[in-house]
Amino acid sequence: MLRLPVYMDNHATTRTDPRVVEAMLPFFTEKYGNPASRTHVFGWEAEEAVKQARQAVAALIGAGPREIIFTSGATESNNLALKGVAWAYRERGNHIVSVVTEHPSVLDPLKRLEQEGFRVTLLPVDRDGLISSDQVVDALTPQTILVSVMAANNEIGVLQPLEAIGKVCKERGVLFHTDATQAVGKIPLDVEALGVDLLSLSAHKFYGPKGVGALYVRKRNPYVRLMPLLDGGGHEQGLRSGTLPTPLIVGLGRACELAQAEMHDEAERVRSLRDRLWQGLSSRLDEVILNGHPTRRLPGNLNVSFRYIRADALLVSLRNLAVSSGSACTSAEVRPSHVLLALGLEEDLAHASVRFGIGRFNTEEEVDWAIEYVAEAVTKLRRMNPLYQMAHATPVEREA
Numbered sequence: 177m178l179r180l181p182v183y184m185d186n187h188a189t190t191r192t193d194p195r196v197v198e199a200m201l202p203f204f205t206e207k208y209g210n211p212a213s214r215t216h217v218f219g220w221e222a223e224e225a226v227k228q229a230r231q232a233v234a235a236l237i238g239a240g241p242r243e244i245i246f247t248s249g250a251t252e253s254n255n256l257a258l259k260g261v262a263w264a265y266r267e268r269g270n271h272i273v274s275v276v277t278e279h280p281s282v283l284d285p286l287k288r289l290e291q292e293g294f295r296v297t298l299l300p301v302d303r304d305g306l307i308s309s310d311q312v313v314d315a316l317t318p319q320t321i322l323v324s325v326m327a328a329n330n331e332i333g334v335l336q337p338l339e340a341i342g343k344v345c346k347e348r349g350v351l352f353h354t355d356a357t358q359a360v361g362k363i364p365l366d367v368e369a370l371g372v373d374l375l376s377l378s379a380h381k382f383y384g385p386k387g388v389g390a391l392y393v394r395k396r397n398p399y400v401r402l403m404p405l406l407d408g409g410g411h412e413q414g415l416r417s418g419t420l421p422t423p424l425i426v427g428l429g430r431a432c433e434l435a436q437a438e439m440h441d442e443a444e445r446v447r448s449l450r451d452r453l454w455q456g457l458s459s460r461l462d463e464v465i466l467n468g469h470p471t472r473r474l475p476g477n478l479n480v481s482f483r484y485i486r487a488d489a490l491l492v493s494l495r496n497l498a499v500s501s502g503s504a505c506t507s508a509e510v511r512p513s514h515v516l517l518a519l520g521l522e523e524d525l526a527h528a529s530v531r532f533g534i535g536r537f538n539t540e541e542e543v544d545w546a547i548e549y550v551a552e553a554v555t556k557l558r559r560m561n562p563l564y565q566m567a568h569a570t571p572v573e574r575e576a
């Protein structure tokens with residue numbers, strides 16, 4: 177039986193997997209020790225759980241456990257990576273390269289660093305939302321200390337060519353950070369194969385709890401130095417002071433284990449649901465435009481513009497379907513998303529964009545229902561839009 181409302185906003189956040197919750201629960205009420213407590217069993221069992229979680233996170237991305245720093249989420253990880261590297265390497269150079277379509281938690285720290293005297297180059301993307309490693313090469317200067325390129329975009333789901341970018345960064349001795357928040361747990365990622373030096377992730381984007389994430393920081397070849405954002409007890413090798421949130425970290429670890437075990441089959445299932453949604457919508461409606469590269473994208477992402485529709489008006493009539501227009505993080509604003517504008521989308525098409533995020537808990541039944549539900553709402557709104565009527569009138573109707 178279909179249960180309403182239906183959730184298809186899995187880029188904003190995901191439902192915590194019940195298996196993750198189950199793993200977390202004992203660490204609230206029974207095993208509640210501080211993992212830094214060295215003098216009793218409460219501390220030891222918490223420390224052991226954190227150690228296991230650290231191994232699970234590391235294993236998922238091909239890292240070593242000592243290269244994982246627990247944080248409060250990807251916003252903090254991105255801030256730590258960008259400011260931490262900038263401040264630690266400022267005697268080496270003051271130039272950072274990134275991309276216009278990055279998440280605000282990358283763009284805003286870069287703005288802050290610009291105010292401090294760093295120079296930032298933001299690369300433009302092509303019509304599909306992608307950059308090339310040649311663009312990165314052309315942007316590098318002797319002053320460049322860091323390149324930051326997201327793995328998968330949170331709005332249009334496109335996958336940047338990390339391996340090629342990692343290769344040119346390595347050749348030029350420039351550090352390479354990736355915000356992999358949308359990619360982790362959805363597609364295979366290996367920091368060695370990709371030549372990544374720093375990688376940000378957040379548990380709640382892949383069925384873990386909110387409020388916990390990690391930053392991978394390469395320890396050899398090269399050893400990446402970082403200046404911490406927080407000073408205090410010296411936790412996490414002095415890079416992130418503060419008592420470790422054991423239950424959240426255990427949840428992150430469990431989410432990583434589940435992702436590693438199930439990613440392959442899940443990606444296939446989610447991709448086929450996404451393709452079914454796209455087939456259904458584009459066969460029932462005319463003038464539906466797919467935003468972002470057609471194939472180089474996350475399995476669960478579908479971003480479409482319904483021409484002649486305002487997405488904010490559409491979402492009001494889609495009371496029983498949780499999707500988003502533009503970026504969730506800036507949906508309070510009426511400005512169209514900076515990502516869609518960067519693709520070169522006209523403003524009215526950017527305003528007409530809806531992001532569907534299919535995830536682990538979506539079913540075929542939900543997708544089939546959503547197709548009809550959305551198609552009906554779009555058709556109804558277009559019927560009330562004179563511009564659509566005019567463009568689709570028969571010649572006779574037009575004369576009349």
Ligand SMILES: *Cc1c(COP(=O)(O)O)cnc(C)c1O
Pocket residue numbers: 187188248249250251252279281326328329330355356357358378379380381387389
């Ligand atoms: C969600 C998201 C973030 C921020 O993650 P938080 O856990 O909310 O801090 C950063 N980057 C991308 C690409 C995201 O999708």
